[in-house]
Structure formats: C-alpha cells, structure tokens
Amino acid sequence: MNIPFLELSRMEESLKDRLKNRFSEVLDTGIFSGGKEVIQFEASVSQFLNSFHSVSCANGTDALELALRALGIGSGDEVIVPAMTWVSTAEAVVLVGAKPIFWDTDSQGLIRSDWEKAVTNKTKAVIPVHLYGKMAEMMTLTKQAKSLGIFVVEDAAQAFGSFQDGKAAGTWGEVGCMSFYPTKNLGALGEAGMCLTQDSGLAEKIRLLLNHGQPFRDQHEMVGRNSRIDTLQAAFLNVFLEDFQENQRKRKVIAKQYLDAFSGIDGLSLPLDILNENHNAHLFVIQSERRDELKAFLARQGVGTAIHYPKILPDMKPYRTEGDFSNARRLANEGLSIPLNPYLKEAEVDFILDQLTRFFRTE
Numbered sequence: 001m002n003i004p005f006l007e008l009s010r011m012e013e014s015l016k017d018r019l020k021n022r023f024s025e026v027l028d029t030g031i032f033s034g035g036k037e038v039i040q041f042e043a044s045v046s047q048f049l050n051s052f053h054s055v056s057c058a059n060g061t062d063a064l065e066l067a068l069r070a071l072g073i074g075s076g077d078e079v080i081v082p083a084m085t086w087v088s089t090a091e092a093v094v095l096v097g098a099k100p101i102f103w104d105t106d107s108q109g110l111i112r113s114d115w116e117k118a119v120t121n122k123t124k125a126v127i128p129v130h131l132y133g134k135m136a137e138m139m140t141l142t143k144q145a146k147s148l149g150i151f152v153v154e155d156a157a158q159a160f161g162s163f164q165d166g167k168a169a170g171t172w173g174e175v176g177c178m179s180f181y182p183t184k185n186l187g188a189l190g191e192a193g194m195c196l197t198q199d200s201g202l203a204e205k206i207r208l209l210l211n212h213g214q215p216f217r218d219q220h221e222m223v224g225r226n227s228r229i230d231t232l233q234a235a236f237l238n239v240f241l242e243d244f245q246e247n248q249r250k251r252k253v254i255a256k257q258y259l260d261a262f263s264g265i266d267g268l269s270l271p272l273d274i275l276n277e278n279h280n281a282h283l284f285v286i287q288s289e290r291r292d293e294l295k296a297f298l299a300r301q302g303v304g305t306a307i308h309y310p311k312i313l314p315d316m317k318p319y320r321t322e323g324d325f326s327n328a329r330r331l332a333n334e335g336l337s338i339p340l341n342p343y344l345k346e347a348e349v350d351f352i353l354d355q356l357t358r359f360f361r362t363e
Contacts, residue, residue, distance in 0.1 A: 005304035012341035037235040049168035053203035056229040060179025064092035064195040067175035083110040084328035125151040130159035133282030251281040282342040
C-alpha cells in the first residue's frame, strides 16, 4: 500500500464542489478583504467555542504576536514557554522583544505543572501549548497565573474543538491563539489564524493592531501591522466548519481502533485522553525507544509517518538554553505520529494496525 501521513487532495468530490461554489460566490461579490464571509466565520467560531470575541487574522504565528503586543509585553519582559512546541510559540515572544524562558514538559508534551518555579520579577506571561490537540490542565494553571499576577496566552493552534470542564481551548486565558493552517482539524486552503478573548478591550486592541492600528480608513491610533484574514480563506473555513463535528467523529473512531490494537504492546506508549473531549485527536503520537526503526519499517511498508517535533526549542540555534528538559527531549527522540485524519480508508487503517503490531511482534 501507499498510505500518506496526510494528503489533503483526498477530500471528497462533494466537498470540493462546495468549496468551488463558495469561491465562485466570493468572486462574484468582488469583496476579497473583509466582508460577510469574515463576519460569518468569526460569529460561527464564537458560537461554537462560546467565546465572546473571536478576532480572525492572517495566521497562527501572527495570532501569538498580536496577543502578546495587545497585552503590552515587550522589551525586558520574560514569557514562560514549554520546551516542546512548534517554533512559533517562542518566535512570537522574541518578535515582540521579550525573552522566552523554557520549561520542561510532562510525558505528553504539556508544560510541567511546576512551571511557576521559572517566574521572576520580569515574568509577564506563560504560554501553555495544547500539544497534539490535548489540553493542558487549565483550571490549575490559570489559578496559578492569577495568584502570580501574570497573563495566560494559550497556544491552541492544534486544539480547535477541544474542551475541558465545558470550556473550549483558547477561552481560558487572557487570549487564546488559533491556527487554521491546512493540516489542522479545521484548516483553510492557505494561511489563517485567530485570537479568542473574553475581554472587549483586548479584542478591540487586537483588531487595531492587525489592521495598521486603524479603526477606520486613514485614522491610525497606534502602530499596527497588516494581519487581516483573506476573505477567501474565511469563506473556505465556513464550508469546512460545516463538516467539523463529523470529521471529529471519524478521527475518534480511528483513534479508538489504534488504542484497542496497540494497548499492551511492550515498549510502546500511547497518547492519553485522546478519546476524551479535552483532546481533539489532532495527532496520534506514539512513543518508543525504537522510534527510528519503526519509522523506517513503516516507510518500507508504504505507511507515511511524521515526527512532531525532532528537536526541542532550547536545542535550536536561535533559542539555545541550558536546563533540565529531559521529558521534552525524550518526546523529541521517541515520538512518532501515525496517520490520523478523516480521509483514511478502512482498509488503510487495518493495514496500519497490522504492520505496526507486526513490527513489535517479530522484530
């Protein structure tokens, strides 16, 4: 077989037709920045996630930077960041002039619960990352942050649709940052992002910042930038949002098949809580000391896999930091993402089950 890790061209023809129709509608209106598609998308997300304000922007990295700028974080400030995450989390901190302070994760890649030990008199915020779609324990974290007088900026780029105690990922902190990169559970056909906030003042400031600091054309109240979402991407996301819950159901069905087949295999760790509402099953990341052998074996059988992520941030040249990051580094060395998406066929899932179990049974 030839089973790609993820191939977006596999989407159903009926979905492609709906996307083409929506493109034609946008083309006919002649409005390609702002307009009703953007308004509808923000309103739909607010309703689905129960967020007072959902402010769309150009991409998830911009969402993080806009959040930090809106909170007044900049030169001389420190922001606590988990050692295992995509580079954008730390990149945004540096871009606003602040310093990322890295902290180790737990075995699942979520910021370790003792992160408050990293707090200094320069600390202004902590960024919990809901890695692979699994939420950090937000009730405790937000209480800790409040008692310390620091902001919480959620990196929920991978966690759209995850809920904890009835509250969506991205709605717990001062600002929650979303990415709608094409590979996400809710992905555009290009770049798009969003800031969620329950604070009207912050929402207004983020809107100003992403639109050159102007509430109206040619009226500039602050130094901003251009980070507006494309109308076309908002239109596509409105279509994808219609199918989101059904696609989530498909992801969970496949995840359960994996759990049932792989549980009990010696030397293999499986994702926790992936069937629960606090995990949106964005990625199914297994862990094994034989990760590289397994990846090569599956490739020979035609099964695509991915590594999220092969190197922790403190080990990268721009962010080099000494410290105890043993859990994060172990995940970087042992984590392997196997295919998990709504486009997988039943026979492909069965083949993945057979091949992975065969590896641990015979080698």
